[in-house]
Amino acid sequence: MKAVLATDLSAASEATIENETCLGCLGRIGIEEMHLVTVIPSNVHAGMPGIDFExxxxxxxxxxxxxxxxxxxxVDVHVVRGTPHRRIRGIAETIGASLTLVGSRGKSPLENRVIGSTARNLARTTETPLLVNRIERAADDPDVVRxxxxxxxxxxTDFSDNAERAFEAFSYLRHATQxxxxxxxxxxKDPGPSDDTDPETQLGERAEQLEGWGIETRTEIRRGDPTDEILAAETTYDPTTILVGSRGHSRLRRLLLGSVSEDLVARANGNVMLVPPERTR
Structure with missing residues (x-):
């Protein structure tokens, strides 16, 4: 399996790359080939006085x-020029990456507009599973949060096709999941469950599959706003990563983003892994 690891060479990016535990996790799920990508913004020119960014x-x-x-x-290294999220996405698709990894400090409204903008734009548009690695925000020498x-x-899960596609990621994540x-x-607004769509039954079936792989599993049904309740569950259970399917078949839906997955990227305390819909051939 191949992964794209995007870096802007900041202290936050360094925290992701130099964390031996994180790299070990990637190895356990089957990543063998890493593509380091750094993007020089289009508005930075080689001829600028005293600067050779490339x-x-x-x-x-x-x-x-x-x-x-x-x-x-x-390892393969890509130093490219352009819009960061577009170039990262393009390289991931070209090499057939199984995962794109990007660090993000999140939380701060200003940082979500600037530092976090690449992660948020990738969340809207990626066609490759995206792992947003949360980095400490208020630190000069930051470390990864998890x-x-x-x-x-x-x-x-909302039991949609996209959520089911995200669940399939456990086929390789299970090698690093306890x-x-x-x-x-x-x-x-949810309709009442029919006999074959009872949430408890469906969650139980998925839990049984994970337990068969040796993963200790619990299930919970919550009620309310999806983003708020997922974040509340994060506070309760302290996961290392939230796994969720992302939606975005149309331009309008990417902008609105179904908005749960984008909100999680912006607001979660820990890591977030988004699995996009299957590519349309």
Missing amino acids: KRRRNAIRSYERVIEDAGFD QHLFQRMLYA EATLVHVETP
Whole structure:
């Protein structure tokens, strides 16, 4: 499996890349080849006085390359120019990546507009599973918030096709997962369950599958606003990563974003993994 690891060479990006535990988690789920990507913004020009961003970035990324090679991965480096989320997404699709990993501090409204904008734009548009690795916000020398990426998973489902596609990610995440919490949030607009769509039954079936893989699993049905209730479950169970399907078949729906997955990227305390709809051929 291949992964794209996007970096802006900031202290936050360094926290993701130099965390041996995080790299170990990626190895356990089957990642063998890592593509380091850094994007020089289109409005930065090589001829700007005293600045050679491309050369500086190539020099800086070499140390990250060595860290990842020492962890046992094959590494390819991409220093490209353009709009960050578009170039990251394009490289992921070109190489056939199974995962895109990007660090984000989140929480602050200003940082969500600037630092976090790449993560949010990827959440809207990615066609590759996206892992947003949460980094400490109020620190000059930040660290990752959760050392183990997949050890404790919180899977949120509305039983849609997109949610089922996200659940399928456990086929490889299970090699690094010890505990899972499966959550369904009922809203006032939900129709009453029929015999074959009872949420407790459906969650139970999924829990049985995970327990068969040796994952300690609990289920919970909550009621209210989906984003608020998923975040409340995060507070209760302290997962290392929230796993959820993302939606976005149309431009309008990407902007509104069904808005749960984008809200989770912005507001969750820990990591968030989004699994997009299957690509339309």
